[in-house]
Amino acid sequence: MESVKSQSYEVHINELAKAALNQHVAQKKYSKVFLLVDENTKEHCLPVLKNIFDGPVDAILEIASGEENKHIRTCLQLWEELSQLDGDRKSLLINLGGGVLTDMGGFVASTFKRGIDFINIPTTLLSMVDASIGGKTGVDLGSLKNQIGVINQPQMVLIFPEFLKTLDSRQTKSGYAEMLKHGLIQNKEYWKELTLEGNFAEAGCIQKSIAIKNEVVMQDPTEQGLRKILNYGHTLGHAIESYCLDNPNRTTLLHGEAIAVGMILEGYLSHELRGLSKLDLDEIKMGFLQHFDRVEFTEDDIDAILKLLKYDKKNSHGNVNFVLLQAIGEAVTDIKVPEELFHKAFAYYSE
């Protein structure tokens, strides 16, 4: 499986990943090799990694899984451990886990002794196809996501689809939503392939998604323009995700589940405002509903979600800018949406 060349590093898959890891660590002569896990990856992924990585590991650091631990306090604990374990500037940190772990481990490595090398081994589908590209590292500040962090590239990212066998299907589908987004914004053929074929959690599809995200990021490394298209489905999706998270009467949605709803809603806005055909729109709706249960929204829910949407964007003078589709595979950015269309979009979603 072909590797993907990103800014200063490569994303390798399966056999190439194994070879790249062992070769890199042997060549670099690190003073210490540290491995970061959480209780889940310690149980399910570490035994697999032991068959992949030949080199010695000097110490295993463990953090508790979950977004609620993605905090500077956890970083402080890790910095102190690295220091007590005699970590120096020639140490390596290998991050084995989902997006929370790789974001936080990347930040800890980027700031320990003004920066040590790190390697990311994402273990969820979402982190393989999303967090693996772009060099974003960081932690939350209270309830504000990713407020503290740096942009810094890992030495390499290694993808072993084998790890996905340890996830439940709801977790895997959450990553699938991001993969479908890659098709919708950039590559119609890939969208078709994903919706028609059953098995998306395999190396070929993962590689294609990574390559699409990478192409976008490489064309716009500083997030000035094109990169915004990666936000398709996320404007309404984030508001829905936050609403369900903060409302005790609602089941919490996974990130992918929320943006799946967002992508149907923003598909409808695309049809109304940017000429996305009714055929394409219905294909998008069916594509998602085939895998994701329809979520029920009352009028009160919708009003609360739209309020959140406006509050979230208060810095841009109350205007909400959307990424919309002209066709499947063709995204446009910075589109303002009249308020009355939002209710129509929810009506279409519920039909």
Place this chain on the structure above:
Amino acid sequence: MESVKSQSYEVHINELAKAALNQHVAQKKYSKVFLLVDENTKEHCLPVLKNIFDGPVDAILEIASGEENKHIRTCLQLWEELSQLDGDRKSLLINLGGGVLTDMGGFVASTFKRGIDFINIPTTLLSMVDASIGGKTGVDLGSLKNQIGVINQPQMVLIFPEFLKTLDSRQTKSGYAEMLKHGLIQNKEYWKELTLEGNFAEAGCIQKSIAIKNEVVMQDPTEQGLRKILNYGHTLGHAIESYCLDNPNRTTLLHGEAIAVGMILEGYLSHELRGLSKLDLDEIKMGFLQHFDRVEFTEDDIDAILKLLKYDKKNSHGNVNFVLLQAIGEAVTDIKVPEELFHKAFAYYSE
């Protein structure tokens, strides 16, 4: 006074600094301008800055001065304040203070929302001639200095020697020791000028010191080789500084006072091991003792300092590498020193 071009930014002095600051802020159209001060710079430097900077300041953030506050907790407080004040990615942070404040403010700016612009206005002689170049930002981790940080360049560094009038002479002399070091490692003429003339706290000398440090850093941005010469006097100097800090029976030495002793001691080692002439050695000793009181050391003190020296360097297999001088203005790195010479060096210092 000519500006000094560093990695991605310039160091401007006096009138040019004033012009550069006002022009930059006017052009960049920052969403918010934040100013970071401590209780000292708020009282003594802020009134002066008001006559220099025309632009509006949206909020002044204040921290407590002193190395003991150079901690991640202070950063957390600053990140939270920036967030509450609606700081976004297009905000600017201006750091007005000594090295502790500019190191910490630079780190907070480099990590807030994955990095916002910052400008450093050092207000002590030490921070003008030392912290102004190299892009080092960071905070301490417990008693370990600068363990957490990143290398990141400010938009510009602005030098106003006028601020030095607000410092006591002991503080100013601490910066003078680093300036003398710049002469010793790179430029004999500058050393002569500094030791013969009385007024080192003026724009011309400050500019020369910055230019020397910059030349070294630019030739070795990743600290692989040449940059080590900036460590002259610091190996023994740091051990002496730590010893006096941790020992309740000793007066605490300022950084410059400790490395002044270190530079005489390492001058002696240079004479013994690298052929530094006796004439140069005596000139170095006289140059420092002219401004810095001789510090008394008992045999017990010396033993404790040498123990610290070895403990500090435990990662390099117990060997202590020194930067030594072949002549005034010519430094060499990575020299191992036989243990018996240390006591002789202290004896020479006390003569």
